[in-house]
Amino acid sequence: MEEFRRAYCRLCKESGTEPQETVLQQLHQLPQGRLDLATQSLTVDTCRALGKLLQKESLLTELILSDCMLSEEGATLLLQGLCVNTAVRFLDLKGNNLRAAGAEALAKLLRQNKSIQSLTLEWNNLGTWDEAFATFCGALAANGALRQLDLRNNQINHKGAEELALALKSNASLQQLDLRWNHIGLLGGRALVNCLPSNRTLWKLELAGNNIPGDILRAVEQAMDHNQDRQTVFRESQARAQVLSKEVRHLREEKSKQFLDLMETIDRQREEMARSSKASAARVGQLQEALNERHSIINSLKAKLLMTEAALALSEQKAQDLGELLATTEQEQRSLVQRQAKEHRLEQQEAAERESKLLRDLSAANEKNLLLRNQVDELERKVKSQQEQLFLTKTELTNTTAELKMRAIQAEERLELEKNRSRQSLEDAEHLRFKEVEHMTRHLEDSERAMQERVQRLEAARLSLEEELSRVKAAALTERSQAEEELIKAKNQVRLEEVSAGSWRTACSTRRGESTEGLELSNKDQEKVAEVTRVRLELQEQNGRLQAELTAQEALKEKAAALERQLKVIASDHREALLDRESENASLREKLRLKEAEIARIRDEEAQRASFLQNAVLAYVQGSPLRTLSPQK
Structure with missing residues (x-):
């Protein structure tokens, strides 16, 4: 990881900016395969340098950028670097106030990146702009690598829930989806329930705090139980087939x-x-x-x-x-x-x-x-x-x-x-x-x-x-x-x-x-x-x-x-x-x-x-x- 630190310093000097001391300290204490920049205020230049480094980095598997107060431009630069990365498996963007541009950058990331399996987007504003969130949902439908997605507290309304339902009908890899503390409501809950029979991989869907009636929540829970049973039966059949x-x-x-x-x-x-x-x-x-x-x-x-x-x-x-x-x-x-x-x-x-x-x-x-x-x-x-x-x-x-x-x-x-x-x-x-x-x-x-x-x-x-x-x-x-x-x-x-x-x-x-x-x-x-x-x-x-x-x-x-x-x-x-x-x-x-x-x-x-x-x-x-x-x- 010392090479990563030197490369960051070199890119900052080439762009004519000074490297951030907090980032250097985190890079100096970097554990194996994990970069934790949580609660660090990252500038646009730092985001540009990190985006260039992440394009070729093959040792990092976890990237934590929660509560970094990223701007729209900085988030876009970071996500552009992650588009061609093939090593990162876990990405945390909690509490960065991502809006329309961030949603479009995330959509591009989901379309191009085939390695990220867990994506945390809690405490953002992705659902405020319907068109940008629809683009994000379309990219989610085409993604085949993501296993876990956290969208808590993202101001998602019933229209956003309908777009998510359309994405879940086409997605065949997502297993866990957290939509707690949004504004999905009755219409969004019905749309999600209607899409679940077409999805056989999603086995965990969290919908608490969305003003959804109890019967819809029970229907969702039954669908999740059915998918969990299907997954367990599939794993058992695979194990038995291997033994036989x-x-x-x-x-x-x-x-x-x-x-x-x-x-x-x-x-x-x-x-x-x-x-x-x-x-x-x-x-x-x-x-x-x-x-x-x-x-x-x-x-x-x-x-x-x-x-x-x-x-x-x-x-x-x-x-x-x-x-x-x-x-x-x-x-x-x-x-x-x-x-x-x-x-x-x-x-x-x-x-x-x-x-x-x-x-x-x-x-x-x-x-x-x-x-x-x-x-x-x-x-x-x-x-x-x-x-x-x-x-x-x-x-x-x-x-x-x-x-x-x-x-x-x-x-x-x-x-x-x-x-x-x-x-x-x-x-x-x-x-x-x-x-x-x-x-x-x-x-x-x-x-x-x-x-x-x-x-x-x-x-x-x-x-x-x-x-x-x-x-x-x-x-x-x-x-x-x-x-x-x-x-x-x-x-x-x-x-x-x-x-x-x-x-x-x-x-x-x-x-x-x-x-x-x-x-x-x-x-x-x-x-x-x-x-x-x-x-x-x-x-x-x-x-x-x-x-x-x-x-x-x-x-x-x-x-x-x-x-x-x-x-x-x-x-x-x-x-x-x-x-x-x-x-x-x-x-x-x-x-x-x-x-x-x-x-x-x-x-x-x-x-x-x-x-x-x-x-x-x-x-x-x-x-x-x-x-x-x-x-x-």
């Missing part, structure tokens, strides 16, 4: 987290299945290599057998040659023939043994072939049983979906029952509150009549003591304002107690319904997640069993590949069976994917149903306060 929006956002975040966790688990399971399929493919490749090695061993054994047969044929040819030579050399070859016969017998015995061994191997191979056929049949039976189990899981899944739908229908029915019960309780509470309001209004009317009698006595004393007008008037004003404030406080206390009781009842009922619905929704979600995890675990177990059976079949395939040419047909059939099994596995995976998609669709439907339910609760909560006001209408 926070809860909805929290529920959406939790649902998104659960969905992301579920997607992560599904991705991990898919990765594990991909790794297991890669491992099984590598195992199949290894088994295929082992099968090829066995085939090469069998081919080598067959080549050895052919070589032995060729050797046997050669030995027989040699025996025939030796028989031919035996005729020529019988004696020499007799011993050789015996040796050859012995060797031949030994070779025949070995051949017989080899033949018997091959026959035994062939019978064993046939037995293994039969065993493999039995195993293939057993595997087919297992596949059929697994298909039956899959069908059972499908039926269980359909049953669970039907059960979930039934539970959702039951939840909706319970919601309707709760709505009817809460509606009945609200109607009972409204009836009780209406009786209490009637009792309090009768009590307040009695107290108001007593206060009116007291006001009449004070008016008689004021007329009889005109010599001491200022002192007695001030005392009467203070005493009357205190009495009216006590009456307003009592009314506000009663009204606040009624509103708080109604709000507590509605809040308790809505909170109870929301808690029960939230618990039911959370239980439903937990049951759905449990069902989904159980079905997924069963499908994983079935896949594990299928993988184990696939490995067993591959082992059988390895054994079957070691047999001879007769088993190739069976091996090819077995491979076809394996291909069928793989196709069945693929179909099972496709069915699993379809089931997961169906589960996701069911989850989305449940989320939509939950959102519809939440919207219904919001509509009910927002509509319930309006129903509580219906008996007053």
